[in-house]
Amino acid sequence: MHNNSITFTSNIRFVSRSAFDLIKKxxxxxxxxxxxxxxxxxEFYSEQIRTCTGGGLVNPLKEAEGFHLWDDYQNELDFHDILVKMFRFVKNPEHGLLLGGKDLTGNPYSMEQFRNLxxxxxxxxxxxxxxExxxxxxxxxxxKYSLADDTWTLCTNYCKDAKSKLNSVISVNTLKKCFDKIKIADNDRLFIGKKEILKKDYPEFWAEN
Known part of the structure; x- marks a missing residue:
């Protein structure tokens, strides 16, 4: 049973690769x-989440855990044990973040793992x-996650092909182009750089999907 008498707000902030490289991780x-x-x-971090699934579970001001799960056969076999371990580390989490996955022929477990989580x-x-x-x-x-200020700092890099220039999510438009589904929790705040992305301007990010 969750105690809803106190409401906490997690911050989710997208930054450029150069900004991400500078932060204490x-x-x-x-x-x-x-x-x-x-x-x-x-305080923890993980990098190069591609076909894998990453994220974490949080009880604000108390405890937090992060994860980065390879979409390989071993993790497919161990999925139940991994899930049990997650919720043993942080029991009854109030907040969570889930990201990653790709729909590629050579990585059949990538999206299955994401959907199962x-x-x-x-x-x-x-x-x-x-x-997603x-x-x-x-x-x-x-x-990167910091329990002290309950903030997720994210850096998503992308390019159209292997020869193209690498870009980072620096706007709502590039964010939409990078992920198939985006869902922000009711109590979370979304930032791109220093700019807050407000629910009244982009209600679709906070809608149920």
């Missing part, structure tokens, strides 16, 4: 099986924000 989360894929810490999170996380399915084949997202 905390503990690193990787995707390979010989490094931490799930981590409970006050999404289904579980919707049932157990009251305030859930989603950035990278639309560019050549795209990736990095994230």
């Amino acid at each position: 905390g503990e690193r989360i990787g995707y390979k099986h010989d490094e931490p894929n799930l981590m409970k810490a006050k 999404k289904k579980a999170f919707i049932q157990r996380v009251p305030q859930l924000s989603l950035f 399915k990278h639309l560019y084949t050549y795209s990736e997202t990095h994230y």
Whole structure:
């Protein structure tokens, strides 16, 4: 049972790659099986989320965990155990973030993993924000989370093909072009750089989908 007497607001901020490189990041989360894929810490980050699924679970001002899950056969087999471990690290989370995935022929488990996590999170996380399915084949997202100010700092880079210039999400237009579905939790605030993206201007980001 969740206590709704106090409402917390998580901040989600997209920044350029140069800005992301400059911030203090905390503990690193990787995707390979010989490094931490799930981590409970006050400050953490992960990079190069492509066909993988990344994100985290948070009880504001108390505890937080991040994850970066490779869309490989081993994680497909271990999905139930991974889910149990997630909700053991942070019990009854109030906020969550889920991002990543691609619909590519060579990565059949990518979107299945994302959808399975999404289904579980919707049932157990009251305030859930989603950035579902990278639309560019050549795209990736990095994230950093800080429990001190309850802020997710995201950097999504993309290009049309392997020879094109790498760009970052720096506007609502580029954000829409990078993800198939965007859902911001009712209590979360969205920023691109220093500019806040308001619900009254972009209600579709806060609509149920």
